[in-house]
Ligand code: DGI
């Protein structure tokens with residue numbers, strides 16, 4: 212699928228603000244893919260569709276998680292986590308993208324998982340560092356991303372976990388697994 216067709220499809224699913232974020236993720240993901248030797252076209256499409264399900268009603272996402280036998284522990288955790296696996300499902304069924312590398316990059320863009328693929332890492336990181344993001348510590352992660360993808364990702368996970376701890380929020384097991392897997396990989 213060409214970029215323009217993909218952008219036209221996703222724009223209808225998003226707010227203007229989220230669409231601008233998506234463009235930022237796309238441009239960042241393409242640069243990271245070129246730099247670290249990932250498939251640039253897959254990075255572009257995964258980035259364009261990564262937040263496809265962001266504005267689906269919670270009830271619809273819940274229904275899909277149950278009907279499609281997704282990990283149902285998701286339902287006990289923050290609903291912010293749901294749009295990633297539900298997005299992978301809807302991008303396959305509504306948009307017709309079948310490529311499992313792209314679908315996994317969408318599926319794991321919020322929690323990550325142990326032993327992430329290069330493409331999964333690039334989408335997770337692009338989502339975190341795209342130019343519109345202003346979290347505390349994001350500039351440090353942007354600097355690390357210029358030289359070391361795994362170090363940048365480790366710092367992003369540390370920041371995310373710290374942010375959740377400060378807000379007394381539960382931490383989804385895959386988020387911890389991502390951190391553990393990365394910290395062992397960078398050693
Ligand atoms: O969809 P975006 O806003 O672009 O970004 P995202 O898909 O990375 O979602 C980030 C949100 O997900 C943010 O509000 C924090 C939340 N989140 C990420 N990991 C966890 C989590 N929330 C909980 N409770 N537990 C997690 O492990």
Ligand code: FE
Nearest residue numbers: 261262320321
């Ligand atoms: Fe997201």
Ligand code: FE
Nearest residue numbers: 320321338339
């Ligand atoms: Fe993210």
Ligand code: FE
Nearest residue numbers: 232261262338
């Ligand atoms: Fe996003």
